Amino acid sequence: MQVFKFGGASVKDATGVKNIASVLQKVGYENTLIVVSAMGKTTNALEIVIKNYFENKTLLQSSLQEVKKYHNAILLDLFENESHPAFKKIATLFDELNIFLTTNKSPDYNFVYDQIIGFGELVSTTIISEYLNAINIKNNWIDVRTQIKTDSYYRRANVNWEETQNLITSKFNKNVLNITQGFLGSDSNNFTTTLGREGSDYTAAIYGYCLNAESVTIWKDVPGVLNADPRYFENAQLLNKISYREAIELAFYGASVIHPKTLQPLQGKEISLYVKSFLSPEAPGTRIGKNVSLDPIIPCFIVKKNQALISLSSLDFSYIVEENISDIFNLLHQYKMxxxxxxxxxxxxxxxxxxxxxxxxxxxxxxxxxFKVTCHENVSLYTIRHYNKNAINQIEEGKTVLLKQLTQETVQVVTK
Structure with missing residues (x-):
């Protein structure tokens, strides 16, 4: 069993949908589940619908119409005539959304958010499923909410693993190509819930774990995991292999690698995770797994902009001891830093x-x-894993170093 996850950037238009078919034809889709996000910037567009629902009802229908028009254009590019069943299925989903908008009585923002935002994934997977069927890539569309069960912590729901495992085991047909939604689940009342940050990757990992998959592959518009963000660093290099631990370390320091919650279930069953390019599907990409050495062993750079460096000293030159540090951390927690x-x-x-x-x-x-307090705002925090002298010089050159901290594997430098 293999699980493929495609993000919004990979299905932002009809060309992207067609490319999914091309990827499947090139790499094979036997015993495969596809997990798909909302198309393009649909989640952002639905967030505007939610904002208008609460703050400006006069703009509600026009903002919803923008979402409909975007998807309708993709449908028209994929299907020759409007009598295709895909058009009716998408219209039905938007009708369901409209019914919710007109009948909902709950004032709870987080609840309403989850009920509306999930239509992005429901619409995208329906379009892709219908297109694949139309070109004879037969598939089974799954409503993920019938299989991934959670608590009612809307917008950051926690998975009920036992119930989810039982539902997936009993309802999943491994003998066909399956397609389902990322990011979504449902609570005990069958209301839609969402899984929070990197939710679609997490969905792929949940299915990978419950199906005892051989591998999970996340398809992106980059060749794999790079040692640096090419927006900020020149000559970023592909990392061929990374251990689970290294990936979690990189994510902890702020690298946009893979969220730790995605890695945890895979690590539990030693399921390999691949990050590959949907533009070059036959290229090897990056493999993340157990007891895998970093390959190549090169410095990995992470930068976080717009940070604040706060320096404290005691007013009377007394030591800053456990009691002071406890007070400081309580305040950091209180103000959500x-x-x-x-x-x-x-x-x-x-x-x-x-x-x-x-x-x-x-x-x-x-x-x-x-305390006596000094604060530097808008500073940059650079982290280098597996640093060397040249790597440190590279990020310090031409900058004012405000703080520097080294451990055996990692250096962190705050600069202005």
């Missing part, structure tokens, strides 16, 4: 944070009651 680097000495404490919730001013005001 994501901590990326910590460094402390006898009378000072520095922390580099991601101000995700715009609470920095409140935090600084609170800290100044107890």
């Amino acid at each position: 994501k901590v990326d680097v910590i460094q402390n000495s006898a009378i000072s404490f520095s922390v580099c944070v991601d101000n995700l919730f715009n609470n920095l001013d409140k935090l600084l005001h609170h800290l100044r009651a107890k």
Whole structure:
């Protein structure tokens, strides 16, 4: 059994849908499940629908019409005439969405978000399934909500593994090509839930685990996992192999590799994860697995922009000890700061944070009651795994280094 996941960028238009068929024909699709995200920027467009639902009802239908028009254009490019059943199926899905928008009574934003946002995946997989059937790649469309069960923590639901395993084991037909939605599940009341960040990759991993798959492949528009983000670093190189542990380390430091929650179920059953290019499907890509050495062993660069470096020292030159540090961390937690680097000495404490919730001013005001505080905003945090001297020089050149921390495998540098 193999699981393939295709993201929104791979199916942003009719050409992308046709390319999925081409990928399947080139690499084979026997004993295969395809997990697909919403098409292109559909999730963003549906978020505008949700915003208008709560804040500006006069724009609600026009924003929904934009989503319909986008998908209808793809349908018209894929199917010769509008009598094809795909048009009716998509119209029915949008009718369901409209019924929800007119009958919903819940004021809970997170609940409403999940009920609306999931139509992106339902529509994309329906179009792709119908197209594959039309070109004689016969497949079975699965509503993922009937197989992945979760709690009711809307927008970041937790999987009920036992129930999910039982449903997938009892309902899944391995003898045909199957296609289903990423990102979605359902709770005990059969309301739609979503799995949070990188939810579609996670869906692929859930199915991989429950089906005891041989492998899971995530298809992207890059040749695999690179040692650096090519937007910020020149000459990024392909990593042929990475261990689960290394991938989790890279993700922890902020690399857009694979989210750790995707790796955890695969690691449990030692299922290999591949990252490959849907533009060059026969190229080997990157393999992530157990006891796999990094290949090639080269420095891996990660940068996080727009960070804040907060430096604290005691007002009376007393030591910063456990009690002070406990107070500092309580405040960081209270103001929802994501901590990326910590460094402390006898009378000072520095922390580099991601101000995700715009609470920095409140935090600084609170800290100044107890400490002397310096804050550098809009700094960059560079992390290098498997660093060498040249790699460090490369990121420090022409910058002011505000903080530097080295361990055996990793160096982190905060620069202005």
